[in-house]
Amino acid sequence: MNKKSSNRFKEIIKVFARYGLGYIFDSKNPQDKKSPENLRKAFEELGPTFIKIGQVLSTRPDLLPREYIEELVKLQDSVQEEKFENMKTVFENSLGIKMNEAFKEINFIPIASASIAQVYEGILNDDREVVIKIQRPDIYKNIQLDIAILIRILRFTKAKIKMSIIDPIEVLEEIESSTREELNFVLEADNIKRFREYNKNVAPVYAPYVIEELLSDRVLVLEKINGFKINSTQALRENGYDTNDIANKLALSYCKQVFEDGFFHGDPHPGNILISRGKLCFLDFGIMGHINHSMKKWLNLAIISIATKDKERLVNCILSIGIKKGKVNKLDLYDAISYMFDTYLETSIKNIKISVLMQEIWHITIKNNIQLPKELVSLIRSLIILEGVVSELDPELEIVNVIVSFIRSKNRFVILNCLEKEELVISMYSFVRDSIKIPSKTLEVLNKLSAGESKVELKVKDISNIIIQINKMVNRITQGILISALILSSSLIISNNVKPTYNDISLIGIIGYIIAFIFAIKLLISMAKACEYKKNNKK
Incomplete structure (x- = not known):
């Protein structure tokens, strides 16, 4: 790990710890009740690359709970503006021409400041109004570094982050891949041209055209839409x-x-x-x-x-x-x-x-x-x-x-159109073949029924287990009846004062009560164990 990577690693850990998000890296740390808000604040403090990660995560309800999504959506307008001079340097280095040569006029105040780029208004030398989209300096390198650090943390941390059936490392790699595509403005220009081609005959739909001579992987100049x-x-x-x-x-x-x-x-x-x-x-x-x-x-x-x-x-x-x-x-x-x-x-x-x-x-x-x-x-x-x-x-x-x-x-024929030709031919052949067999099979079944040769066989799966359960049920019912009989007979013996007695109470009746109580406790314990066993099996 080089010095820059090491310093950034420490900064990330420090910022997350400050906002009470240490549980992300260490399962022993308790989760803060304000963690959704704190996660957003931590992303804002860590800068544009983390804001971009947060924005991507805010579009993925399959990864995060709703309260996190609602909080991370607020990151959309939380990016600090980059100085125009820095953006001008990116433009000129990427295209190899001076900005004042390419445009008659430029508004130095950005009309949009996103996590990966800023957008400015301008007028070309031929008086066409355009918007100029320029990437932030070193944004891709910073995103790569931050994602690599997060992946390293997730691989070596002892905490196990559960995100449903989705691997968090795969998520970060997917974010890195999608961001790499989004940061290639040549691909975005291709997307625009493809979209325009698909919708060229759709009257209500429009997309701005690309200024081809001012296009690079870090600069995209488009027709300005006034609306x-x-x-x-x-x-x-x-x-x-x-x-x-x-x-x-x-x-x-x-x-x-x-x-x-x-x-x-x-x-x-x-x-x-x-x-x-x-x-x-x-x-x-x-x-x-x-x-x-x-x-x-x-x-x-x-x-x-x-x-x-x-x-x-x-x-x-x-x-x-x-x-x-x-x-x-x-x-x-x-x-x-x-x-x-x-x-x-x-x-x-x-x-x-x-x-x-x-x-x-x-x-x-x-x-x-x-x-x-x-x-x-x-x-x-x-x-x-x-x-x-x-x-x-x-x-x-x-x-x-x-x-x-x-x-x-x-x-209108979506179901037929979804079938491949080979699949349709095979299905038709199978249908015709089986249809031909129906009359002969039906006659065969009827002949066997009239001759008394047909048998209906019913199979019950796991019948031994069912018999065991029925036996247990019958035994419990029997025990319950015996306990009830013992209590009833003991009550009759005590009421008739059958000798021998102690303090005018029949000892036989007392012994009957004690035996009934012991059997009743045993029956209740047996029933409780059976219920617990069923619960464990369901799990």
Whole structure:
């Protein structure tokens, strides 16, 4: 460990300890009741790289409890501004040109200051208005260093951090990988161009174009979009927009991105969707979701399963796309899905929230040792954000109803389309072959029944154990009857004052009471042990 890494290691430990978060590294330390708030404050103090980690974690309800998520979301606007001179140096070193040569005008005050970059307004020499996104100095090296330190701490600490079925080290490695992609602005530019290509014929949807000559892995210059946030309902109404219409267009656009393109915006919060010239203008393409052909197939089937309340098919979808992290009991999974259907889909699908349904499926998979692929985790998180935006615009519009309608209209034969040609041929052959056998098999069964040759065989599993339990039950009932008889007879003997007596009380009656008491205690102990044994077996 070099000097810089060693100093940073000590700083991280010191900051976490100061905020009462030592339990993260040492299980002997008690957990502070204010730990969610303290975790946010610790991340803020540790700087932009930890703020970025916190922001990523705030989008992962599969990793952290709700109270932590709600606190870490506050990190979005907690990043200290970097000096313009430092950002100018990054720009010029990355592109090899002077900033004043590339732009006619630049606003030195950033319009946005995020954990990995700052955004400025400018005007090109040809008078086009643009926004300039520049990475913070050494941000990637700092993120790599901090994540490497956290991984080292987790590997060598004695404390065992339980995060459901998910390995915390894998989470950090995933954050490092996704951040590396987000920090490559060339990839973000490719995302923008791909999104524009997919939506070039979709009139209500727009994305800014990229200034190719001012593009590098650390600098991204884009067309400036003059508009207002999609949730600015007052501005929408003042400019003659119908909020219900915008909500419906947004939901349909997202359906197309997910179920048709397999390429969707990964962070559709209001700040990343502007309304301009009657269009939905998407911004910030650093986080994008990708769904391959196979995943799209299963997603389509899953939605159809929910719409048709087909529990068996939904279970099969989950088992097909999920990553098994332990023993999976299909019957338990089916029971959980059945309970979900009975709870949330009892009346009509339009009466449920997609966020509630998705999170319920999420919890069911975790409880059954199934981890959803990260593509689906990103999708679920995006749909939950989207539903919040849509509900602000049109509280009556249900996204899940829009999704089902979209799939039905775009793919009326979704079930047949999800079958491969070979699979369809084999299924048809099997069906025809078995159908031909039905008449002869039916006749054979009827002949055997009429001749008295058919037998019905019932098998009871673990019958010896059942017999043992019945014997124990009968023995306890017998003991209870004998104890009752002994108490009753002893009472009669005492009431008749049968000799010999002591202080005018029959000794035989007293002995009968004592024997009955001993047997009663023994019976109660036996019953208590049996109950404890059953509880342990259930666990």
